[in-house]
Amino acid sequence: MIENVEMQWLLSFQATYEQLSFKRAAERLQVPTSNVSRHVALLEKQLNLRLLERTTRKMAPTAAGKQLYQSMAPLTQAMDDALEEVSLYGDTLSGHLKIIMPDLPFLAELIADFCLHHPRIQLSCDTQLNPTEGMLEGFDLVLRFGRGPLEDSGWVAREILRWSSCVVAAPELLESHPSPSSLDELSKAPCITSLSVLQGMPWRFKGNQTIQVTSSYKVNSGNMAKAAALKGLGFAILPTHACQAEIDSGSLVRIDPGCEPEDLVLYAFYSGKKYPLEKVKVFLEHLRIGIMDIPQDKP
Secondary structure (H helix, E strand, O other), X not given: OHHHOOHHHHHHHHHHHHHOOHHHHHHHHOOOHHHHHHHHHHHHHHHOOOOEEEOOOOEEEOHHHHHHHXXXXXXXXXXXXXXXXXXXXXXXXXXXXXXXXXXXXHHHHHHHHHHHHOOEEEEEEEEOXXXXXXXXXXXXXXXXXXXXXXXXXXXXXXXXXXXXXXXEEOHHHHHHOOOOOOHHHHHOOEEEEOOOHHHOOOEEEOOOEEEOOEEEEEOOOHHHHHHHHHOOOOEEEEEHHHHHHHHHHOOOEEEOOOOOEOOEEEEEEEEOOOOOOHHHHHHHHHHHHHHHOOOOOOO
């Protein structure tokens, strides 16, 4: 049977199964959409069964398609890993490095420098703060923020950077909402929270304490949260270094609710194997060394 099936048919089916879209699968594989749909059709014809049900509105795998995907996914991943490892016997690091990360200037510099030093690396980088679980399939590395204990997952987490944080508010806000002296009082005050990252709510404090806060201003940007705090729209948790100048000038006031917020941590997540692929290992070491030269007040 295998001699009658081309590898590209299987790869097109796998990408389409994961994306549930010929167009998105083609974008991932970097081939025309018509090629992907033709490959899937040829595979179905060879197997004499339907793998994906297609309508004008949606796509869904059949029972046979689900079985094929679950059986072949570990095999294609193992083949890809084997090819990556063999490529390391060449003179330079090579391969396709696929990353999701926040759009941070210092990361952009480090990634560009890494590719400059390893010209045989092909980079695909998607800048997102809070990628969904389904999006992580097919990526080698995910850089993501966190506060407090991490949720269990099949990914290995490595800490990249850590920033202490504090609760702040504008003097104008404190005129109508006196400075809270406890977490309970803070939970009743207007707050600025994240829209999706860092689980949005609850707010996490050291000592494994959490509170549900009231928020009508939710953003996925530290700069937007800081701007809103300066306008008096609510209390905010910010990295201390990011608002120290405003605290010193008096445009923001540091609040002590009796407990410090959990540190903001940038984590690197990679596949849950005991050891990362060589390209990931070398990139993480590049990050570690590069970050040593970055002032800790510049996330």
